[in-house]
Amino acid sequence: MKKGDIIICAVVFAVALILAVVFFFAKPEGKTLLVKADNKVIYEYPLDVDREITLEHNTAVIKDGSVFMLSADCKNQICVKSGEISKRGECIVCLPNRVILEIR
Protein backbone atom coordinates (compact mmCIF):
# COMPACT_ATOMS: atom_id res chain seq x y z
CA MET A 1 0.00 0.00 0.00
CA LYS A 2 1.48 3.31 -1.08
CA LYS A 3 0.54 6.91 -0.37
CA GLY A 4 -1.00 7.25 -3.86
CA ASP A 5 -3.42 4.40 -3.14
CA ILE A 6 -4.76 6.16 -0.06
CA ILE A 7 -5.12 9.42 -2.00
CA ILE A 8 -7.14 7.70 -4.74
CA CYS A 9 -9.49 6.08 -2.23
CA ALA A 10 -9.87 9.29 -0.21
CA VAL A 11 -10.60 11.42 -3.29
CA VAL A 12 -13.20 8.96 -4.60
CA PHE A 13 -14.91 8.77 -1.20
CA ALA A 14 -14.95 12.57 -0.92
CA VAL A 15 -16.38 13.07 -4.42
CA ALA A 16 -18.99 10.36 -3.91
CA LEU A 17 -20.01 11.83 -0.57
CA ILE A 18 -20.35 15.34 -2.00
CA LEU A 19 -22.40 14.00 -4.93
CA ALA A 20 -24.64 12.03 -2.57
CA VAL A 21 -25.24 15.08 -0.35
CA VAL A 22 -25.94 17.29 -3.36
CA PHE A 23 -28.27 14.71 -4.91
CA PHE A 24 -30.13 14.19 -1.66
CA PHE A 25 -30.59 17.74 -0.39
CA ALA A 26 -30.84 19.60 -3.67
CA LYS A 27 -33.98 17.73 -4.57
CA PRO A 28 -37.41 18.95 -3.55
CA GLU A 29 -40.35 16.55 -3.28
CA GLY A 30 -41.66 15.71 -6.75
CA LYS A 31 -45.11 16.37 -8.15
CA THR A 32 -45.53 13.90 -10.99
CA LEU A 33 -44.49 10.41 -11.95
CA LEU A 34 -43.15 9.81 -15.44
CA VAL A 35 -43.31 6.25 -16.68
CA LYS A 36 -40.79 5.70 -19.42
CA ALA A 37 -40.27 2.75 -21.73
CA ASP A 38 -37.26 2.68 -24.04
CA ASN A 39 -36.43 6.19 -22.82
CA LYS A 40 -39.77 7.65 -24.02
CA VAL A 41 -42.41 8.94 -21.63
CA ILE A 42 -45.49 6.74 -22.01
CA TYR A 43 -47.52 7.85 -18.96
CA GLU A 44 -47.66 10.78 -16.58
CA TYR A 45 -49.47 10.70 -13.22
CA PRO A 46 -49.79 13.23 -10.38
CA LEU A 47 -48.26 11.95 -7.13
CA ASP A 48 -51.12 13.18 -4.91
CA VAL A 49 -53.58 10.60 -6.24
CA ASP A 50 -52.99 7.03 -5.05
CA ARG A 51 -53.17 4.43 -7.81
CA GLU A 52 -51.77 1.23 -9.20
CA ILE A 53 -50.16 1.33 -12.65
CA THR A 54 -50.10 -1.91 -14.63
CA LEU A 55 -47.54 -2.09 -17.41
CA GLU A 56 -46.69 -4.92 -19.76
CA HIS A 57 -44.09 -6.48 -17.43
CA ASN A 58 -44.22 -4.33 -14.29
CA THR A 59 -46.71 -3.06 -11.73
CA ALA A 60 -45.99 0.27 -10.03
CA VAL A 61 -47.87 1.89 -7.15
CA ILE A 62 -48.35 5.54 -6.17
CA LYS A 63 -49.17 5.85 -2.47
CA ASP A 64 -48.99 8.90 -0.19
CA GLY A 65 -46.81 10.82 -2.65
CA SER A 66 -44.29 7.99 -3.00
CA VAL A 67 -43.78 5.52 -5.81
CA PHE A 68 -42.57 1.93 -5.65
CA MET A 69 -42.45 -1.07 -7.94
CA LEU A 70 -44.91 -3.61 -6.62
CA SER A 71 -43.98 -6.48 -8.92
CA ALA A 72 -42.05 -7.25 -12.08
CA ASP A 73 -41.43 -10.30 -14.19
CA CYS A 74 -37.72 -9.52 -14.58
CA LYS A 75 -35.16 -12.05 -13.40
CA ASN A 76 -33.08 -9.81 -11.12
CA GLN A 77 -36.00 -8.04 -9.32
CA ILE A 78 -33.73 -5.05 -8.71
CA CYS A 79 -36.59 -2.65 -9.45
CA VAL A 80 -38.83 -4.27 -6.83
CA LYS A 81 -36.05 -4.17 -4.23
CA SER A 82 -35.26 -0.50 -4.99
CA GLY A 83 -37.78 0.72 -2.45
CA GLU A 84 -39.74 3.98 -2.46
CA ILE A 85 -38.97 7.20 -4.30
CA SER A 86 -40.57 10.62 -3.82
CA LYS A 87 -37.99 13.31 -4.56
CA ARG A 88 -37.61 15.05 -7.89
CA GLY A 89 -35.11 13.30 -10.15
CA GLU A 90 -35.23 10.01 -8.27
CA CYS A 91 -36.01 6.92 -10.28
CA ILE A 92 -36.57 3.21 -10.21
CA VAL A 93 -35.04 1.33 -13.10
CA CYS A 94 -36.01 -2.02 -14.50
CA LEU A 95 -33.15 -2.62 -16.91
CA PRO A 96 -34.33 -6.01 -18.26
CA ASN A 97 -37.74 -4.56 -19.23
CA ARG A 98 -36.29 -1.14 -20.14
CA VAL A 99 -38.82 0.54 -17.86
CA ILE A 100 -38.00 3.58 -15.77
CA LEU A 101 -40.14 5.35 -13.16
CA GLU A 102 -39.00 8.92 -12.70
CA ILE A 103 -40.25 11.64 -10.35
CA ARG A 104 -40.59 15.17 -11.64
Add this chain to the structure above:
Amino acid sequence: MSAEQGNSRNKIKRLCIYALLTAVCLIIGYIESLVNFGFIAPGIKIGLANSVACLLIFSRDIKGALLVNIARILLSALLFGSPLSLVFALSGGIISLAAMIILSKCRQFSVIGVSAFGGVLHNMAQCVVGACVIGVGIFYYLPVLMISGVLSGALVGVLSGLILNRMKSENNVQ
Protein backbone atom coordinates in the same frame (compact mmCIF):
# COMPACT_ATOMS: atom_id res chain seq x y z
CA MET B 1 17.19 -26.50 -30.01
CA SER B 2 17.65 -23.52 -32.33
CA ALA B 3 16.87 -20.00 -31.23
CA GLU B 4 13.94 -19.86 -33.61
CA GLN B 5 12.43 -23.04 -32.23
CA GLY B 6 12.83 -21.70 -28.72
CA ASN B 7 11.12 -18.49 -29.74
CA SER B 8 8.08 -20.17 -31.25
CA ARG B 9 7.88 -22.49 -28.26
CA ASN B 10 7.82 -19.44 -26.02
CA LYS B 11 5.04 -17.93 -28.11
CA ILE B 12 2.97 -21.09 -27.80
CA LYS B 13 3.58 -21.12 -24.07
CA ARG B 14 2.35 -17.52 -23.79
CA LEU B 15 -0.72 -18.30 -25.89
CA CYS B 16 -1.56 -21.20 -23.60
CA ILE B 17 -1.17 -19.00 -20.54
CA TYR B 18 -3.50 -16.38 -22.05
CA ALA B 19 -6.07 -19.05 -22.89
CA LEU B 20 -5.81 -20.47 -19.40
CA LEU B 21 -6.19 -17.04 -17.78
CA THR B 22 -9.21 -16.25 -19.99
CA ALA B 23 -10.82 -19.50 -18.88
CA VAL B 24 -10.09 -18.66 -15.23
CA CYS B 25 -11.67 -15.22 -15.73
CA LEU B 26 -14.80 -16.76 -17.24
CA ILE B 27 -15.20 -19.19 -14.36
CA ILE B 28 -14.67 -16.48 -11.73
CA GLY B 29 -17.13 -14.24 -13.58
CA TYR B 30 -19.72 -17.00 -13.71
CA ILE B 31 -19.40 -17.86 -10.02
CA GLU B 32 -19.67 -14.16 -9.20
CA SER B 33 -22.83 -13.80 -11.28
CA LEU B 34 -24.48 -16.34 -8.96
CA VAL B 35 -24.02 -13.96 -6.02
CA ASN B 36 -26.25 -10.95 -6.56
CA PHE B 37 -25.43 -7.58 -5.04
CA GLY B 38 -28.09 -5.95 -7.21
CA PHE B 39 -30.22 -4.96 -4.23
CA ILE B 40 -27.74 -2.15 -3.44
CA ALA B 41 -27.74 -0.66 -6.94
CA PRO B 42 -27.97 -2.21 -10.41
CA GLY B 43 -24.81 -3.82 -11.72
CA ILE B 44 -22.75 -4.03 -8.52
CA LYS B 45 -20.11 -6.77 -8.64
CA ILE B 46 -16.76 -7.43 -6.98
CA GLY B 47 -15.06 -7.95 -10.33
CA LEU B 48 -12.65 -10.63 -9.14
CA ALA B 49 -11.80 -11.47 -12.75
CA ASN B 50 -10.09 -8.11 -12.86
CA SER B 51 -7.30 -9.52 -10.67
CA VAL B 52 -6.06 -11.34 -13.78
CA ALA B 53 -5.78 -7.99 -15.58
CA CYS B 54 -3.90 -6.59 -12.55
CA LEU B 55 -1.46 -9.51 -12.56
CA LEU B 56 -0.72 -9.13 -16.26
CA ILE B 57 -0.33 -5.34 -16.07
CA PHE B 58 2.03 -5.61 -13.11
CA SER B 59 3.99 -8.38 -14.84
CA ARG B 60 4.51 -5.74 -17.57
CA ASP B 61 2.48 -7.74 -20.09
CA ILE B 62 0.18 -4.98 -21.35
CA LYS B 63 -0.60 -6.81 -24.59
CA GLY B 64 -1.61 -9.88 -22.62
CA ALA B 65 -3.83 -7.82 -20.33
CA LEU B 66 -5.64 -6.34 -23.33
CA LEU B 67 -6.01 -9.70 -25.10
CA VAL B 68 -7.27 -11.62 -22.07
CA ASN B 69 -9.64 -8.87 -20.97
CA ILE B 70 -11.27 -8.40 -24.37
CA ALA B 71 -11.53 -12.15 -24.93
CA ARG B 72 -13.10 -12.52 -21.48
CA ILE B 73 -15.68 -9.80 -22.12
CA LEU B 74 -16.66 -11.08 -25.57
CA LEU B 75 -16.86 -14.71 -24.44
CA SER B 76 -18.83 -14.04 -21.27
CA ALA B 77 -21.31 -11.91 -23.23
CA LEU B 78 -21.68 -14.76 -25.73
CA LEU B 79 -22.07 -17.38 -23.00
CA PHE B 80 -24.11 -15.64 -20.31
CA GLY B 81 -25.10 -12.20 -21.59
CA SER B 82 -26.99 -10.21 -24.19
CA PRO B 83 -25.96 -7.53 -26.74
CA LEU B 84 -26.92 -4.91 -24.15
CA SER B 85 -24.76 -6.46 -21.43
CA LEU B 86 -21.90 -6.63 -23.95
CA VAL B 87 -22.09 -2.85 -24.48
CA PHE B 88 -22.04 -2.33 -20.71
CA ALA B 89 -19.17 -4.74 -20.12
CA LEU B 90 -17.06 -3.45 -23.03
CA SER B 91 -17.38 0.20 -22.05
CA GLY B 92 -16.50 -0.50 -18.43
CA GLY B 93 -13.78 -3.01 -19.27
CA ILE B 94 -11.91 -0.95 -21.85
CA ILE B 95 -12.00 2.34 -19.93
CA SER B 96 -10.96 0.78 -16.63
CA LEU B 97 -8.19 -1.23 -18.29
CA ALA B 98 -6.83 1.85 -20.05
CA ALA B 99 -6.87 3.81 -16.78
CA MET B 100 -5.15 0.97 -14.93
CA ILE B 101 -2.42 0.68 -17.56
CA ILE B 102 -1.72 4.42 -17.43
CA LEU B 103 -1.78 4.55 -13.63
CA SER B 104 0.50 1.51 -13.33
CA LYS B 105 3.21 3.52 -15.11
CA CYS B 106 3.28 5.95 -12.17
CA ARG B 107 5.48 4.83 -9.30
CA GLN B 108 3.25 6.45 -6.67
CA PHE B 109 0.59 3.75 -6.89
CA SER B 110 0.66 0.09 -5.93
CA VAL B 111 -1.62 -2.55 -7.40
CA ILE B 112 -4.24 -1.65 -4.77
CA GLY B 113 -4.65 1.96 -5.93
CA VAL B 114 -4.49 0.98 -9.59
CA SER B 115 -7.20 -1.63 -9.14
CA ALA B 116 -9.37 0.70 -7.03
CA PHE B 117 -9.15 3.42 -9.68
CA GLY B 118 -10.00 0.84 -12.36
CA GLY B 119 -13.05 -0.22 -10.36
CA VAL B 120 -14.32 3.36 -10.02
CA LEU B 121 -13.86 4.14 -13.72
CA HIS B 122 -15.50 0.84 -14.65
CA ASN B 123 -18.64 1.78 -12.73
CA MET B 124 -18.63 5.38 -13.94
CA ALA B 125 -18.38 4.25 -17.58
CA GLN B 126 -21.28 1.87 -17.05
CA CYS B 127 -23.26 4.68 -15.48
CA VAL B 128 -22.73 6.82 -18.60
CA VAL B 129 -23.81 3.94 -20.87
CA GLY B 130 -26.81 3.36 -18.59
CA ALA B 131 -27.75 7.02 -18.96
CA CYS B 132 -27.69 6.66 -22.76
CA VAL B 133 -29.79 3.49 -22.70
CA ILE B 134 -32.43 4.29 -20.09
CA GLY B 135 -32.07 7.96 -19.17
CA VAL B 136 -30.09 10.39 -17.04
CA GLY B 137 -32.00 9.37 -13.92
CA ILE B 138 -29.46 6.58 -13.47
CA PHE B 139 -26.84 9.13 -12.37
CA TYR B 140 -28.71 9.02 -9.06
CA TYR B 141 -26.78 5.79 -8.41
CA LEU B 142 -23.39 7.34 -9.21
CA PRO B 143 -22.22 7.92 -5.59
CA VAL B 144 -23.11 4.35 -4.58
CA LEU B 145 -21.48 2.98 -7.72
CA MET B 146 -18.31 5.01 -7.12
CA ILE B 147 -17.94 3.79 -3.55
CA SER B 148 -18.70 0.19 -4.44
CA GLY B 149 -16.20 0.49 -7.31
CA VAL B 150 -13.40 1.78 -5.12
CA LEU B 151 -14.05 -0.80 -2.38
CA SER B 152 -14.32 -3.81 -4.68
CA GLY B 153 -11.38 -2.54 -6.74
CA ALA B 154 -9.22 -2.18 -3.62
CA LEU B 155 -10.20 -5.68 -2.49
CA VAL B 156 -9.22 -7.10 -5.88
CA GLY B 157 -5.99 -5.08 -5.64
CA VAL B 158 -5.13 -6.57 -2.22
CA LEU B 159 -5.72 -10.08 -3.60
CA SER B 160 -3.63 -9.33 -6.70
CA GLY B 161 -0.84 -7.97 -4.48
CA LEU B 162 -0.76 -11.24 -2.53
CA ILE B 163 -0.57 -13.26 -5.75
CA LEU B 164 2.12 -10.96 -7.19
CA ASN B 165 4.26 -11.42 -4.06
CA ARG B 166 3.87 -15.18 -4.36
CA MET B 167 4.84 -15.02 -8.05
CA LYS B 168 7.96 -12.99 -7.24
CA SER B 169 9.20 -15.43 -4.56
CA GLU B 170 8.49 -18.40 -6.84
CA ASN B 171 10.57 -16.78 -9.58
CA ASN B 172 13.44 -16.24 -7.13
CA VAL B 173 13.47 -19.91 -6.19
CA GLN B 174 13.78 -21.02 -9.80
